[in-house]
Amino acid sequence: MARTRNGKRLKPDAGAGGADRISALPDELLHHMLSFLPARDAVRSCVLSSRWRDVWRSSPVVRITRSSDRWRSPQHLNKFVNGLLLLRRPVLLREFELETFRYIPRSIVRGVAAGGKFNDSEEPLRYVELWMAYAINFHVEVLRVWVRSLTRPLKLVQMPLASQHLTTLELECVVLCRRALDFSRCPVLEDLKMRSCRFTAVSKLSSPSVKRLCITNCQFDYQFRTCISAPGLVLLQLRSTSGWTPVLESMPLLVTASVALDIFCSDNSRHDDCGDCHSGACLNCYGVRDGSDKSVLLRGLSNATHLALEAELGVRVFKLDMTWCPTFSKLKTLVLDGWDLDSDFHTALLRFLEHAPILEKLTLELREERFMSIEEICSPVEQLV
Incomplete structure (x- = not known):
């Protein structure tokens, strides 16, 4: 029982009783409660009672x-x-x-x-x-x-x-x-x-x-493309990276993928030291060393059901990938954001529509300063009729 300076005993208050009731809880529950605390606070819990003195040591x-x-x-x-x-x-x-x-x-x-x-x-x-x-x-x-x-x-x-x-x-x-x-x-x-x-x-x-891979604001190598091999992926998020955009290997279980490339990646035309031959045939402008299928991203994303592709001005890897565009046999929803609204965009959109047989929803997120009329967007589609 606590005492004052005059030696008088103090009656236990409700707080002390509450601490005693908490101390009576099973060890497993006490550990669960401490698991939500930062380590410093968990260690300080030892002052609550003698029962709590060593609880933090077993968390x-x-x-x-x-x-x-x-x-x-x-x-x-x-x-x-x-x-x-x-x-x-x-x-x-x-x-x-x-x-x-x-x-x-x-x-x-x-x-x-x-x-x-x-x-x-x-x-x-x-x-x-x-x-x-x-x-x-x-x-x-x-x-x-x-x-x-x-x-x-x-x-x-x-x-x-x-x-x-x-x-x-x-x-x-x-x-x-x-x-x-x-x-x-x-x-x-x-x-x-x-x-x-x-x-x-x-x-x-x-x-x-x-199964779930998220890479955000990371820097890849500037000399070559890193290869991502994750055949069990269900979800992929690749956003705002610098260096060469990585090559994606086959992901047969992929359901949802979101790829956003900005002006800091080496696939931006302003970062091209050797010039862009516009054909994707050389290492300097495309970065793929060998293989007849030179797709960087789209081959690995071809099994996705939901796909979002975002690119800032000048990022050309998506358009180059379209030269070897695979079939998106499972694709149901597609979001294209930030692409250059030029003839290359028309070609890319047309290829997507040709290679996505069960596509149900197409979303074009266009900035106001680069807005296109509905007639301009639909004109490539009419070529399929």
């Missing part, structure tokens, strides 16, 4: 999130996480989320004192690979790593990942080199998301098990 979920808001410096964060993982019991992990300390070079943020929240040292990334290895070693099923940096991404060179238990992988601001995108040793991986990542000297991204 199957570890979330190191909002790190820059909770810690004075990356050194303090590193000390906490290392201590957390050292004291944690050898319990298998279900989820591991890691958000690194946010840091920006002092040359960008002026007036920030040395050792402040914004710094350009290596400290925020010092132990990240080690923590990832810890999670993999404890059979983590869901792994999310978000690097909060403008200029210094995390370099993962010692991969590929190897896990018999990993089902979901999410990476942000990570550099993946050479074999780092070979996920053949992750046989149950189904969800793969990469944002603001860079692929260096990566010739192939491969996974026989991935």
